[in-house]
Structures are given as C-alpha cells and as structure tokens.
Amino acid sequence: MSDKILDRYRRLVELSRDVASTLELDALLNRIVTAAKEISESEAASILLYEESLKQLFFQASTNLDSPMMGGLRVPLDSIAGWIINNKKPLVIQDVSQDSRFFGGVAKATNFQSRSILGVPLMTKNKTVGVLEAINKLEGGYTEEDQEMLMVLGAQAAIAIENTRLFLQSDLISEMVHELRTPLGSINSATYLLLRPEISAEQYQKMVSIIQGEARRLSEMTTSFLDLSRLESGRVQFIPEEINLTNLLVECANITFSSMVERQLQFEWDPPKNLPHIVGDKDKLKQVFLNLLSNAVKYNTSKGTLTMKAGTRDGRVFVSIIDTGPGIPKESMGSLFKKFYRVPGTEKLAQGTGLGLSIVKKIVETHQGEIKVKSKVGEGTTFTVYLPFRREKAKAEATL
Ligand SMILES: Nc1ncnc2c1ncn2[C@@H]1O[C@H](COP(=O)(O)OP(=O)(O)O)[C@@H](O)[C@H]1O
Ligand SMILES: [Mg+2]
Incomplete structure (x- = not known):
C-alpha cells in the first residue's frame, strides 16, 4: 500500500x-x-x-x-x-x-x-x-x-x-422532556404576564416568585434525573466503607432539622444501643435517608410529628421514618416508586419532582436492601429501609 x-x-x-x-x-x-x-x-x-x-x-x-x-x-x-x-x-x-x-x-x-x-x-x-x-x-x-x-x-x-x-427514544428521556414542559410552561406564561404594563406590584411579585420556584424545580429535576439515569445505566460506582449508621442518621436529621423547625414539627428519635455497623456507600445512603426525611417533612401536617427509628430485625438493620401527614391512598401505593410519579393532589402540598423515591429504591436495592411503605390516609406514613449487616468489608465489596 x-x-x-x-x-x-x-x-x-x-x-x-x-x-x-x-x-x-x-x-x-x-x-x-x-x-x-x-x-x-x-x-x-x-x-x-x-x-x-x-x-x-x-x-x-x-x-x-x-x-x-x-x-x-x-x-x-x-x-x-x-x-x-x-x-x-x-x-x-x-x-x-x-x-x-x-x-x-x-x-x-x-x-x-x-x-x-x-x-x-x-x-x-x-x-x-x-x-x-x-x-x-x-x-x-x-x-x-x-x-x-x-x-x-x-x-x-x-x-x-x-x-x-x-x-x-428511551423512556427516561421522553418522560423527562415531558416533565420539563410543565415548569417551562409556567415560567413562560409568568414572563408573558410580567411583560404586561397593567399588572400590579403584587402580581409582579407573585409572578417573580413563580418563576423562581419553577426554575428551582427545573434545576432539582435535572440533578435528580442525572442521578437516576446514572444509577440505572450502572455508570455509578458504589464505594463501600464501614458506616456507623447511628451517626449517619443523626447527621441526616441535623441537615433536615431547620426545615422541621420551619414546619413546627416535633422530632422524635430514640438512638438505639449497639446498632451493628453496616457496610455501604455512605454518600448514597445519606441520599436515601435525606430523601425520606425531606418527604416526611414536606408531606407532614404542620405541627405534626416526625419519628426516626432504627434497630435490627431478622438479621438486618432497619431504619423507619414515620410522619403524621395525610397518608397515601391505597391506589397510589403501587406507583410510589415509579419515576415522576406523585400522588394526585400532592403538587398543592409541596414542590417535588417525583424522582426521589425512584433514586432511593435503586440505591437501597443496590445495597441488597429493601424498602417498605405503610400508610393510612389521615394518619400518616412509615417508610422502612432494611439493609443487611455484614461485618466484612470484603464481602460487601464483592456484591456492591
Ligand atoms: N411521607 C410521605 N407522605 C405522603 N406522601 C408521600 C410521602 N413520601 C412521598 N410521598 C408521595 O410520593 C411521591 C413521590 O415521592 P418522591 O419521589 O420523593 O417525589 P417528591 O418528593 O419530589 O414529590 C410524592 O410526590 C408524594 O406524592
Ligand atoms: Mg422526595
């Protein structure tokens, strides 16, 4: 040649x-x-x-x-x-x-x-x-x-x-595009109204705060969406380490505390004794508990109670996050962990993306754990995460 x-x-x-x-x-x-x-x-x-x-x-x-x-x-x-x-x-x-x-x-x-x-x-x-x-x-x-x-x-x-x-054409992308339309639509119509000369100062403020809120939601959505698509494609590395679960839970509660105060919630937490250490990816598990805690704050009644419990059961550790919010109707239970799913009527209670629980579930399952929900309309909801406790790091590394 x-x-x-x-x-x-x-x-x-x-x-x-x-x-x-x-x-x-x-x-x-x-x-x-x-x-x-x-x-x-x-x-x-x-x-x-x-x-x-x-x-x-x-x-x-x-x-x-x-x-x-x-x-x-x-x-x-x-x-x-x-x-x-x-x-x-x-x-x-x-x-x-x-x-x-x-x-x-x-x-x-x-x-x-x-x-x-x-x-x-x-x-x-x-x-x-x-x-x-x-x-x-x-x-x-x-x-x-x-x-x-x-x-x-x-x-x-x-x-x-x-x-x-x-x-x-992937489902995730088309769903995402679909979901982006709603906040973009609100922003669009709010800016349109802002441009009209006859609006009052009060309306002006309201439009600006709508734009701000929707922009924040868009930004949360893109972050969560990226997290989830990385998790789903297996492109995320889980880095296992030995974790003192009690400390991790306290850390998460501290982060959430100011929002509990804002909603005047009573926080109950009785730290368990001798909780075995677990092995897992600390940042990811932190994301799990922060998500569940933030839901229990958002979807609680003002002046309600938020209880955090941890312990061992059948060879696993469990963490329960319990709220006294409106509860979740039976017909929604099956869809809770689906991407973008929000219980009808929830939009009025709090801002959200409907991606949090999908991320939580994915992370828990990657840890060979399990997540369960119990709820009663009008009384409240309990989310419980089960994680296997393995003392040996090497074993966890092999499966994570
Ligand atoms: N503790 C809870 N009490 C009542 N409803 C809840 C609770 N946690 C989650 N939900 C419902 O499940 C939906 C999905 O939760 P999530 O994926 O975390 O989305 P987000 O928090 O962004 O709304 C929420 O929109 C809400 O309708
Ligand atoms: Mg959430």
Whole structure:
C-alpha cells in the first residue's frame, strides 16, 4: 500500500472514532459530513436520513450549509439517494447532469452545483438509516478507494445515528422532556404576564416568585434525573466503607432539622444501643435517608410529628421514618416508586419532582436492601429501609 493510502486509512480511523463521540443528533450529523468531505476529498458532503415509518427521505445536514434551515427538506425516492436506499448499494455518478435521477431541489435551495456524486447507504445490522453523499471530487473522479473509505465511515456513522435515536427514544428521556414542559410552561406564561404594563406590584411579585420556584424545580429535576439515569445505566460506582449508621442518621436529621423547625414539627428519635455497623456507600445512603426525611417533612401536617427509628430485625438493620401527614391512598401505593410519579393532589402540598423515591429504591436495592411503605390516609406514613449487616468489608465489596 502506498504511503498516501496508508495515511488516508489512518485518518479514516481517527475520523470514525471522533464521529461517534456525541449523542446530540445535529452535532453528530455535522461531524459525519465534515469527516466524509475530508476523507473522500470532495467539495462537500451531505446526509439524508430515511424515515422508515413514513418511507421518506429527508435532507438533513451538509458541509456547505451553515444554517439548519435546510434540515428536513424532503427528497423524492426516485432520486439518487432514493436509489441507494432501495438498492442498499453505493453509487458513483461522475456527471450528474447526465443522470435522470438527479434531484435538483437541494441544489436549488442551497445554491450549490453538483457535478459528481458518490453516495453510500448508511446501514446498521438490520436497518437503513440514510444516505451519505460526497459531492464534487476535487481532482479527477471518484475511485473504488473513495467508495470503500466512505463505506467504512458510513458504517460507523450509521451506528452512531442509530444510537442517538435510541437514546432520544428511551423512556427516561421522553418522560423527562415531558416533565420539563410543565415548569417551562409556567415560567413562560409568568414572563408573558410580567411583560404586561397593567399588572400590579403584587402580581409582579407573585409572578417573580413563580418563576423562581419553577426554575428551582427545573434545576432539582435535572440533578435528580442525572442521578437516576446514572444509577440505572450502572455508570455509578458504589464505594463501600464501614458506616456507623447511628451517626449517619443523626447527621441526616441535623441537615433536615431547620426545615422541621420551619414546619413546627416535633422530632422524635430514640438512638438505639449497639446498632451493628453496616457496610455501604455512605454518600448514597445519606441520599436515601435525606430523601425520606425531606418527604416526611414536606408531606407532614404542620405541627405534626416526625419519628426516626432504627434497630435490627431478622438479621438486618432497619431504619423507619414515620410522619403524621395525610397518608397515601391505597391506589397510589403501587406507583410510589415509579419515576415522576406523585400522588394526585400532592403538587398543592409541596414542590417535588417525583424522582426521589425512584433514586432511593435503586440505591437501597443496590445495597441488597429493601424498602417498605405503610400508610393510612389521615394518619400518616412509615417508610422502612432494611439493609443487611455484614461485618466484612470484603464481602460487601464483592456484591456492591
Ligand atoms: N411521607 C410521605 N407522605 C405522603 N406522601 C408521600 C410521602 N413520601 C412521598 N410521598 C408521595 O410520593 C411521591 C413521590 O415521592 P418522591 O419521589 O420523593 O417525589 P417528591 O418528593 O419530589 O414529590 C410524592 O410526590 C408524594 O406524592
Ligand atoms: Mg422526595
């Protein structure tokens, strides 16, 4: 192999690797076309995506376009790109003016003259996701080697495109986007009202505080959401250590104390004697107890009682957080630990995201523990966390 070819292959490997390093579709497509233009030694490169369900092709990104204005231009299936989709084969056309399949629509919209085209299908194992086209070979015509290079890049690109699509379609992301809409909607309408000249000082204050509250909720939501998605994907490391559970619980209660005072709650805590040490990830367990305590504050009645208990039962330690709040109706019990779930009517009592208990459950279960709820409407709720006590750190490390 000549040095030049070797260099091209080296560059191809580099580009293929770079291409796949983003999950944002627009950024990804731009990287692909830039890489395709370079590797095929062309004047420009474009991507068309194929929408299987609609059986339609859309012009999506191009190196000779700065604005995303063009994105989504529909390209007929009897075009060059359409031929590539239907035949799942690459196609070289050295002179497009002689080819009846050439679709002038893109050229017209982009003000760009195509002379030659090398197009390859973007295929994953079981799907054709689109077409990658190199346009106007800088010197001479497109070669076998160009075609091969673009196919290799295209294979990487197809997988990366499919990954971003799967990512966007994941339940978690679509739920998140859905949930973000509510606070964004409130902020939007509040700012709209703020801009009206006739509002009173009082209304003005109210709008500002709505915006502030909703912005805080958005920020909490994104943090919790990231926590949860990391936990779910297994990308979080649990670092086990020996923990004095009593101390940890006191630490958590201290953190929550000012909010208890604010709601004039009575706090009851009778520290157990000889509670065995447990082994676990201290920060994560802290998150568990803080979440449960904050719920017991938020969803309590003013001047109610918050009780914290700990002890051992059947070879496990348990921690109970008990409140005297409105309780949870039976029909909601099954959904409590689902992402974004909030008991109907809860929005009026306190701000929340509905992600806390999902995070709690995930962390407890990673510790081989269990969480249980008991509740009576009108009386209150008890959340109990059970954790195995293992004195040996090595054993915990093996399972955490
Ligand atoms: N101690 C509790 N008493 C009554 N309802 C509760 C309690 N803890 C949680 N809930 C209900 O479960 C829902 C989910 O809890 P969580 O995931 O922590 O969300 P958040 O605290 O953000 O509202 C809450 O919105 C609330 O409806
Ligand atoms: Mg909560």
